[in-house]
Amino acid sequence: MFGLYEMAFGSLTWGNIIMILLGGFMIYLAIAKDFEPLLLVPIGFGMILVNIPFGGLMIYSPEGFPAESTTLGQLLQDIGDGKVGLLNVLFAYGIKTEIIPLLIFLGLGALIDFSPTIARPISLFFGATAQLGVFVAFSIAYASGLFTLNEAACVGIIGGSDGPPTVYLTVALAPQLLGPIALAAYSYMALVPIIQPPIIRLLTTKKERAIYMSPKVREVSKLELILFPVIIFIVAALFVPKCVPIIGMLMFGNLLRVTGVTDRLAQSAGTVFIDILTFLLALTVGGLMTAEAFLRPQTLAIIGLAAVAFVFSTAGGVLGAKLVNLFLKEKINPMIGAAGVSAVPMSARVVQKMGQKANPRNFLLMHAMGPNTAGVIGTAVVTGILYGMLVK
Amino acid sequence: MQSRLSQAAGRTSIRGRPNMVDLGMVAKLWSAYGINIIVLIILLLIAWIIGLVMQRSQAKGKEGSKKG
Numbered sequence: 070m071f072g073l074y075e076m077a078f079g080s081l082t083w084g085n086i087i088m089i090l091l092g093g094f095m096i097y098l099a100i101a102k103d104f105e106p107l108l109l110v111p112i113g114f115g116m117i118l119v120n121i122p123f124g125g126l127m128i129y130s131p132e133g134f135p136a137e138s139t140t141l142g143q144l145l146q147d148i149g150d151g152k153v154g155l156l157n158v159l160f161a162y163g164i165k166t167e168i169i170p171l172l173i174f175l176g177l178g179a180l181i182d183f184s185p186t187i188a189r190p191i192s193l194f195f196g197a198t199a200q201l202g203v204f205v206a207f208s209i210a211y212a213s214g215l216f217t218l219n220e221a222a223c224v225g226i227i228g229g230s231d232g233p234p235t236v237y238l239t240v241a242l243a244p245q246l247l248g249p250i251a252l253a254a255y256s257y258m259a260l261v262p263i264i265q266p267p268i269i270r271l272l273t274t275k276k277e278r279a280i281y282m283s284p285k286v287r288e289v290s291k292l293e294l295i296l297f298p299v300i301i302f303i304v305a306a307l308f309v310p311k312c313v314p315i316i317g318m319l320m321f322g323n324l325l326r327v328t329g330v331t332d333r334l335a336q337s338a339g340t341v342f343i344d345i346l347t348f349l350l351a352l353t354v355g356g357l358m359t360a361e362a363f364l365r366p367q368t369l370a371i372i373g374l375a376a377v378a379f380v381f382s383t384a385g386g387v388l389g390a391k392l393v394n395l396f397l398k399e400k401i402n403p404m405i406g407a408a409g410v411s412a413v414p415m416s417a418r419v420v421q422k423m424g425q426k427a428n429p430r431n432f433l434l435m436h437a438m439g440p441n442t443a444g445v446i447g448t449a450v451v452t453g454i455l456y457g458m459l460v461k
Numbered sequence: 462m463q464s465r466l467s468q469a470a471g472r473t474s475i476r477g478r479p480n481m482v483d484l485g486m487v488a489k490l491w492s493a494y495g496i497n498i499i500v501l502i503i504l505l506l507i508a509w510i511i512g513l514v515m516q517r518s519q520a521k522g523k524e525g526s527k528k529g
Contacts, residue, residue: 190508197501204494212482222490293515300511301504308500443501450500454493 080122084360091363092116092355095256104259108232111348112252115355116363119156127156127356134245135160135357156356159349164240164247169350170233171318176343177233177445178298178322179335181413185439186446187297188287191401192409194389196443199409200451201385202228206378215370219243222455224371227254228378229448230261230412236350237315238452241460248357249368253375255351261415264376266423268383269407272391278427280402286435294327305450311460312453319449382410386440401436408437411444 095113099106119127128136128151136153138144138161147153153161163169186192207225210216216224219242226238227250235254239247257264269278298320306313325335390406404423408416417437424433 187508187512190505190512193501193505193508194498197498200494200497204491207490208487211487214482218483218486218490287512287516289512290515290519293511296511297508300507304504304507305500308503309496446504447497447501451493451497454496455490458490458493 075123077122077124082360084364085120085122088120088358088360088363089117092120092358095252095355098256098259105255107344107347108255108351109259111351112255112355112358115156115352116358117355118352119356119359124154125151126154127160127359128152128154129359129361133361137161156353159353160357163349164236164353165244167237167240167314169346169353170236170240171314173343173346173350174233174237174315174449175318175322176338176346178319178324179326179339180343181319181323181326181442181445182438183297183323183442184289184294185286185435185441186443187289187293189436189439191393192405192439192443193446194393195386195406195409195440196411196445196447197409197450198389198392199382199386199406199411199440199444200229200447201388202378202380202382202410203451204228205381206374209377210370210374213370215367217243219459220246220367222459223250224374225378226448226452226455227257227371227375228382228410229444229451230254230258230379230382230410230416231445231448232258234315234448234452236354238455241456245362246367246371248354248362249371251354252358253371257375257379258412258415261379261410261412262419264379265383265407265410265416265419268380269387269404269420269423272384272387273403275427277391277403278423279431280400281428281431282402282405282433282436284432284435291327291329295324298323298327301446305446305453309450309453309457311457312450315452316446316449319445379410383407383416386410386444390440402431402433405433405437405440407440409440409444409447411441411448413441413445414438416444417441 092113095109098104099109118124130136135157138147138153203225206228207221210224211218211221223239223243223246226235232255236251239250302316302320305316322338325331325338386406386409387403390401390403394400394403402424404420408420410416417434420437421434424431
């Protein structure tokens, strides 16, 4: 426009404008509606950042992938030359190497209290059955013809309702879909209080929802808390070796929490450490959502299939609990199975709220936290199995 | 299974989409759901046994301290 000087207006496409508005909408949802603010604010802002032409924070290769440098020395040169941006570096060294999602899982482990799962081990079964949505969404995605087998598996894993495993698998199998898949996964997690209640109501009778469960949960000893992450990790890893990175980080973080001598490490891992990694991940994921990468029919399909995944995962958890009830003398409230979708602690809160509505004497939060944290283990195991099956 | 799955994962048309849906592959991937349930049932049993042993040893310890 003014000789060498160039403004971005002339290169702004309708796609960029739509993405900037969408980014703004994500920020609005986070601030005004409190929808996963720690994730949606950086994702939304990342979307805005990369849709300003010539910004240079995330530069794409002609093939449509984030540009990369061949060596570290070359990287410094390329940054100086404007051939790669800051978000390219974060993507290449933080996400593509799986470092950030795995370390987030470590922080998550330091935050999770497994005592409700240990007190009621049957929770692990609900954590397994609640992975149903992963496979239903995968089948529909693959049958639709819009996705390859690998892409369909990544769409399905949204049903695990857990961010880091979703990012972990998608980076390995279909990195080109990371933006829309991560956005759908994190957005739907915020929608758990809206998605789950009608499904739970559909699959349970009023009488079942009112089943009383004593609020007392068995007290778990310190030794049990220490043995749980170590033994569960070893056994799960022996059965599903490909889940070692993800479940290993989770259980290591949890071990730091329960040893009683590593409180400082656990506190760091569960606060500043996970916070920094989360916003780096979210900002970079937002940075993957350029108009060209996001505004495609596949994205709409992913958004629709993510809803399917969440619905069927909820159904799987509830049906798992109903199945267990067939063999129990003292019936459990089948709603707690719905918390097996992970999405900690949102789905447990949904169950608690619905339980109190059905029977004001009921206090199901601690009972629902068991399947809730077991769901995290379930998703990690499923991720490992799919990784083992599909990664060449 | 690995190689067939890998082939299916990479079998794409010119537009990069799958040529046809291989139901055999879908079924094999669904087996992951079964494996997941079996693995978590094993973990459940282990957690249950650990809990049982701990509770018994705690009860024994309490009995011992009462007698003492």
